[in-house]
Amino acid sequence: MSQPTRSVIITGTGSYSPAKVLTNDDMSKIVDTSDEWIRTRSGISERCFAAQGEKTSDMAVAAAEKAILAAGIDRSDIDLIIVATMTPDMPFPSTACILQSKLGLGNITAFDIQAACSGFIYALNTGSNMLRSGAYKKALIIGAEKMSSILDFQDRTTCVLFGDAASAIIIEASETAGVGVLGSIAGSDGSDPSLLYQPAGGSTIPPSHESIDARQHFIKMNGKEIFKQAVRVMGQVSSDILKQYSFTSDQIDLLIPHQANMRIIDSLAKRMKLPLEKFHNNLDRFGNTSGASVGLALDEAYQMGRIQSGDLILLVAFGAGLTWGASLIKWQ
Numbered sequence: 001m002s003q004p005t006r007s008v009i010i011t012g013t014g015s016y017s018p019a020k021v022l023t024n025d026d027m028s029k030i031v032d033t034s035d036e037w038i039r040t041r042s043g044i045s046e047r048c049f050a051a052q053g054e055k056t057s058d059m060a061v062a063a064a065e066k067a068i069l070a071a072g073i074d075r076s077d078i079d080l081i082i083v084a085t086m087t088p089d090m091p092f093p094s095t096a097c098i099l100q101s102k103l104g105l106g107n108i109t110a111f112d113i114q115a116a117c118s119g120f121i122y123a124l125n126t127g128s129n130m131l132r133s134g135a136y137k138k139a140l141i142i143g144a145e146k147m148s149s150i151l152d153f154q155d156r157t158t159c160v161l162f163g164d165a166a167s168a169i170i171i172e173a174s175e176t177a178g179v180g181v182l183g184s185i186a187g188s189d190g191s192d193p194s195l196l197y198q199p200a201g202g203s204t205i206p207p208s209h210e211s212i213d214a215r216q217h218f219i220k221m222n223g224k225e226i227f228k229q230a231v232r233v234m235g236q237v238s239s240d241i242l243k244q245y246s247f248t249s250d251q252i253d254l255l256i257p258h259q260a261n262m263r264i265i266d267s268l269a270k271r272m273k274l275p276l277e278k279f280h281n282n283l284d285r286f287g288n289t290s291g292a293s294v295g296l297a298l299d300e301a302y303q304m305g306r307i308q309s310g311d312l313i314l315l316v317a318f319g320a321g322l323t324w325g326a327s328l329i330k331w332q
């Protein structure tokens with residue numbers, strides 16, 4: 001495939017996780033579970049939950065401030081904000097608009113993307129293409145989730161798995177060819193939304209006393225089916241993007257997968273014939289932070305010095321929708 005003439009590079013990363021940490025033992029005081037079950041079935045040891053009144057946009061601001069600082073840019077040069085979230089501050093206006101004001105940015109293009117756990121890659125894909133078009137120069141890409149606001153703390157099959165966090169990157173257009181976001185792919189299959197969904201609160205079941213009594217404003221998940229699909233699709237999309245850009249899996253320096261379940265990541269590693277050392281995982285400390293997860297792991301990997309100039313990095317995610325996506329990055 002021919003390279004796009006305009007490159008898009010990541011010039012700054014940042015992330016934020018709330019101060020309140022709940023261990024698996026803490027969760028076992030809320031629902032009938034155990035540290036042993038959560039660790040062996042998911043790989044999660046602890047997660048962070050936002051404080052009372054701490055909003056998705058508050059976490060997004062904290063992550064964005066760090067990314068802006070790391071990029072060393074003047075924030076007034078940012079001309080695009082995309083926020084990936086399934087837990088916005090409110091159904092509308094978008095969290096991106098709220099962020100535009102909180103960060104004191106100009107009257108720039110700002111919108112949310114809702115692609116659940118694939119959101120960060122959907123946002124990166126969309127933002128990169130908007131920069132490649134020449135219409136935009138510097139974009140703030142955010143993944144931010146207050147998952148605790150939609151968790152059912154009476155449902156042990158879901159509430160132990162998720163956490164709150166925000167991640168941010170600055171992407172910029174560059175004239176240097178062959179570096180940065182080489183390409184992204186994204187897909188969907190909406191044939192069975194009930195595999196992973198929040199039944200009420202939209203136009204299907206507007207909020208009512210009944211919907212609240214039936215606990216329909218919380219996440220519902222068919223974990224087993226989602227697990228099977230995640231293993232299959234993340235493997236497929238990873239090999240698809242490598243093939244599309246003429247790379248092989250042994251050329252990957254670092255793979256950053258969506259952090260949902262360590263057993264899914266283990267299966268992906270086996271399928272791709274890659275050692276786990278090539279993966280960056282932080283699921284044990286943050287749980288599944290949905291749209292924030294890939295960016296959270298990317299920022300951590302960068303801060304830890306795991307990403308060097310010239311490295312080939314693969315981001316891959318899967319989530320509700322169903323949605324999936326992958327991005328291939330040659331770090332500049």
Ligand code: UT7
Pocket residue numbers: 032033034037038041042117156157158160222223224225226227230260261264288290318319320
């Ligand atoms: O980010 C979006 C994508 N999401 C995912 O990728 C999540 C994918 N799914 C998964 O990660 C796994 O399916 C889970 C971690 C959710 C569940 O693991 P599993 O091995 O599929 O367990 P299961 O649902 O088959 O449940 C096994 C048993 C059940 O008991 P019985 O019916 O065998 O007696 C559950 O009731 O474990 C029980 N169980 C629990 N026990 C203790 C379910 N949740 C818990 C819990 N603590 N928290």
